[in-house]
Amino acid sequence: MTRILIIGATSAIAKATARRWASEGHELYLVGRDMDHLHEMAGDLRVRGAQSVQCAALDVNDFAQHAAVIDAAAGALGRLDVALIAHGTLGDQKACEHDFQAALQELNTNAISVISLLTHLSNRFEAQRHGSMVVLGSVAGDRGRQSNYVYGTAKSAVATFLQGMRNRLHKSGVQVLTIKPGFVDTPMTAAFDKKGPLWSSPDAIAKEILRGIAKRRDVVYAPWFWWGVMAIIRSIPERIFKRLSL
Amino acid sequence: MELHGWGRYPRQEAHVAEPLSKQQCMRAVSSALPLIARGKGRSYGDSALSPQVLSTRYLDQFHDFDPETGALSCAAGVSLDDILRTFVPRGWFLPVMPGTRFITVGGAIASDVHGKNHHRDGTFSAHVSSILILLGNGECVSASPSDKAELFYATCGGMGLTGVIVSAVLRLKAITASDILETRIKAPCLDAVIEAFDANAASAYSVAWIDCMARRTNLGRSILVMGEQCTEGPLVTQRAKALGIPAEMPSGLLNSTVAKMFNAAYYGRTRSDAQKSRKSFESFISPLDAITGWSSLYGRSGFLQYQFVLPKESGVYGLREILKQIGQSKLGAFLAVLKLFGDANASPLSFPMKGYSLAVDFKAEAATFELLEVLDGIVAAHGGRLYLAKDARMSEAMFKAGYPRWQEFEEVRARWHAHGKFMSTQSRRLGLA
Numbered sequence: 001m002t003r004i005l006i007i008g009a010t011s012a013i014a015k016a017t018a019r020r021w022a023s024e025g026h027e028l029y030l031v032g033r034d035m036d037h038l039h040e041m042a043g044d045l046r047v048r049g050a051q052s053v054q055c056a057a058l059d060v061n062d063f064a065q066h067a068a069v070i071d072a073a074a075g076a077l078g079r080l081d082v083a084l085i086a087h088g089t090l091g092d093q094k095a096c097e098h099d100f101q102a103a104l105q106e107l108n109t110n111a112i113s114v115i116s117l118l119t120h121l122s123n124r125f126e127a128q129r130h131g132s133m134v135v136l137g138s139v140a141g142d143r144g145r146q147s148n149y150v151y152g153t154a155k156s157a158v159a160t161f162l163q164g165m166r167n168r169l170h171k172s173g174v175q176v177l178t179i180k181p182g183f184v185d186t187p188m189t190a191a192f193d194k195k196g197p198l199w200s201s202p203d204a205i206a207k208e209i210l211r212g213i214a215k216r217r218d219v220v221y222a223p224w225f226w227w228g229v230m231a232i233i234r235s236i237p238e239r240i241f242k243r244l245s246l
Numbered sequence: 247m248e249l250h251g252w253g254r255y256p257r258q259e260a261h262v263a264e265p266l267s268k269q270q271c272m273r274a275v276s277s278a279l280p281l282i283a284r285g286k287g288r289s290y291g292d293s294a295l296s297p298q299v300l301s302t303r304y305l306d307q308f309h310d311f312d313p314e315t316g317a318l319s320c321a322a323g324v325s326l327d328d329i330l331r332t333f334v335p336r337g338w339f340l341p342v343m344p345g346t347r348f349i350t351v352g353g354a355i356a357s358d359v360h361g362k363n364h365h366r367d368g369t370f371s372a373h374v375s376s377i378l379i380l381l382g383n384g385e386c387v388s389a390s391p392s393d394k395a396e397l398f399y400a401t402c403g404g405m406g407l408t409g410v411i412v413s414a415v416l417r418l419k420a421i422t423a424s425d426i427l428e429t430r431i432k433a434p435c436l437d438a439v440i441e442a443f444d445a446n447a448a449s450a451y452s453v454a455w456i457d458c459m460a461r462r463t464n465l466g467r468s469i470l471v472m473g474e475q476c477t478e479g480p481l482v483t484q485r486a487k488a489l490g491i492p493a494e495m496p497s498g499l500l501n502s503t504v505a506k507m508f509n510a511a512y513y514g515r516t517r518s519d520a521q522k523s524r525k526s527f528e529s530f531i532s533p534l535d536a537i538t539g540w541s542s543l544y545g546r547s548g549f550l551q552y553q554f555v556l557p558k559e560s561g562v563y564g565l566r567e568i569l570k571q572i573g574q575s576k577l578g579a580f581l582a583v584l585k586l587f588g589d590a591n592a593s594p595l596s597f598p599m600k601g602y603s604l605a606v607d608f609k610a611e612a613a614t615f616e617l618l619e620v621l622d623g624i625v626a627a628h629g630g631r632l633y634l635a636k637d638a639r640m641s642e643a644m645f646k647a648g649y650p651r652w653q654e655f656e657e658v659r660a661r662w663h664a665h666g667k668f669m670s671t672q673s674r675r676l677g678l679a
Contacts, residue, residue: 023332037267040307047308047318048332187266187304193247 003077008087012186016202022050060113110154253290254548280669285350291638292671316418322352338418357635358403362451365588371402382667403596423479436466458579505578553605556630564628582606594651642677
């Protein structure tokens with residue numbers, strides 16, 4: 001039985017992953033902003049077979065609370081085997097271009113809060129010499145594009161941070177897994193027209209997350225074909241890329 | 247976005263709200279425009295179409311399960327597939343399953359769906375203890391057969407027109423094995439299959455595949471398929487490796503010659519003695535689920551599934567007339583499904599009644615609409631009716647003749663603040679306020 005902390009638990013991908021974990025009978029600790037939503041989700045996960053489910057409220061931008069929430073989770077679960085960080089916002093790029101406060105808010109939510117949480121978690125995992133830290137990144141972090149570069153910057157910063165942390169924790173036997181989903185049909189992407197072969201379901205990503213943990217992978221593109229898509233996009237010379245509207 | 251039902255006809259531009267919670271549902275309903283709730287979009291015609299649609303896709307949580315009684319409380323957007331994958335391994339089964347697992351609990355209640363066991367176990371709503379309904383005045387109320395009974399019965403089979411079904415409590419059925427023991431009987435003509443239905447009324451599940459292209463002495467030739475729940479064996483669900491239809495196919499593919507050959511081959515390959523075989527419940531109850539998106543086979547123009555029921559007494563005559571009409575038309579009709587229903591229930595718009603139900607698919611084309619007008623006449627003359635969850639075209643008069651309790655339904659809607667709040671393209675066509 002695995003003891004799992006999920007931060008940003010009500011996000012669609014986290015929810016789908018939690019359902020898979022619940023059906024395997026694990027112990028879950030859910031952290032999110034909306035306590036009503038967390039309680040409803042906890043009820044769902046118990047019916048699905050979770051050994052136990054506990055909840056705690058946290059606004060991830062309240063950095064001062066991070067240590068206390070992680071301590072509480074570890075205390076409640078007894079130990080942490082897996083930590084999944086899944087919160088995020090797909091902000092309004094246009095608003096961020098005109099108002100730095102909006103951009104700062106995006107960067108805080110999607111990058112700084114994650115770095116803060118990882119700092120606390122990594123010390124705990126490094127000391128226990130065991131476990132997996134899993135973070136939801138995005139293919140958007142692989143190359144800056146005009147349509148969402150503030151979001152992409154945050155995801156890119158987290159990816160680089162995770163590379164270094166993976167390097168540091170390797171000798172302690174701790175897995176650091178970066179998940180890079182492509183287009184996922186979730187409430188976060190409600191504004192998009194979601195038809196076409198590039199869109200996948202939260203559950204498809206959840207399946208990749210479980211497989212990535214089981215296989216002790218480092219970076220997982222989800223679904224796998226995004227590795228190829230992003231390899232091509234990364235390889236386009238900047239001289240040409242700057243003229244494109246991807 | 248453009249929406250359509252499972253039949254891909256008709257299509258309609260719609261604004262779709264995807265609430266994440268009961269509170270967001272309330273907000274959507276309190277907006278001035280009338281709307282209709284939509285689950286997985288598996289009703290065939292226009293019953294989940296409207297300019298304003300409320301999708302229950304994110305209302306997909308289980309709330310509670312009592313392993314003593316099998317009572318499952320869940321949100322309306324939970325799919326039957328999700329219930330089966332979660333509970334079959336623990337020895338619980340859905341008491342009523344329609345021909346597909348990919349529908350929601352809300353949709354199953356709103357269409358009051360039936361399965362191959364209708365003659366024994368009734369419709370889906372017979373196993374629903376209570377429903378939480380979001381009314382047009384923004385109130386959320388619980389209804390059951392003993393509390394606000396008129397609202398409960400109108401909501402079961404009410405096509406989402408009494409309010410938004412938010413959650414429900416179902417009674418699951420305890421099983422000791424998930425497989426089904428299947429028996430097939432070959433019936434060379436209509437009288438033979440009718441007789442076989444009566445002779446096998448005790449079997450748990452029964453349905454007949456009928457060859458609608460067969461004529462003259464072969465008219466009504468069928469394969470009666472019966473099933474019993476196995477008592478020993480594994481408790482498993484199969485995550486079937488689904489065969490996908492990649493895109494809408496050229497619509498000429500399913501023509502009448504292909505239909506004739508296919509039906510003849512299907513009938514021919516079954517041996518004439520009763521043969522028993524063990525089947526997974528999925529392949530017994532919902533064989534077409536193994537082909538995701540099979541409705542695309544009919545091409546972009548889509549198809550109509552015509553499902554009617556005729557009262558048992560005079561039903562055979564009407565059935566024979568209708569089979570003759572279908573056979574004479576040059577329209578291709580693939581495997582059609584014949585079932586002998588049990589008694590009707592207390593819901594004013596519930597489809598099943600004691601008698602024979604036939605479901606046939608036709609490509610959506612001008613000749614089909616003409617044929618179905620003729621068939622409507624026969625159905626009405628024999629006191630039958632059409633299934634609202636399949637309908638995309640029937641007239642207001644046909645509806646009101648087939649569902650004589652429609653006024654009672656409208657009165658209940660009026661008392662529970664549904665008028666002007668809940669409306670589908672179908673409800674407008676059928677002359678419901």
